[in-house]
Amino acid sequence: MKIFLDANVLVTVLNKEYPVFPYAAKLLSLADHPRYTLFTSPICLAIAFYFAEKKSGRVGALKKMQVLCSKIKIAAVDTRVVMRTLANKTITDFEDGLEYYAAEQTNCSCIITEDTVDFSFSKMEVLKAEEFLVKYASYN
DSSP, X not given: OEEEEOHHHHHHHHTTOTTTHHHHHHHXXXXXXXXXXXXXXXXXXXXXXXXXXXXXXXXXXXXXXXXXXXXXXXXXXXXXXXXXHHHOTTOOOHHXXXXXXXXXXXXXXXXXXXXXXXXXXXXXXXXXXXXXXXHHSOOO
């Protein structure tokens, strides 16, 4: 199963933000499971780095990003993704549109985000980390 992780999930893990941290960390641990492939985008990584750097400093943030990027795949944000985002009038947040079409282009089954309403336009399943774990990873 291919899963797309939104920036807020990455920030939660990198900065150990509670109460969502345990769910987001467990979700990221699925990268080691053969059933799951985790994706994010360069935009999500940039956002995550920004917030990790604020909390951990540049060197700490870079180390965290290296570990993160060794575990997950990076979806392309290319011309096609940008043009599809621009063409979709139901998208109110450009960045979320880019994430959505990057996820779609990599054939992800769902998007994991803590701000599910941001993807109200999505035809793909959108879940919070805890919801995903309960529904798909037998997490109680």
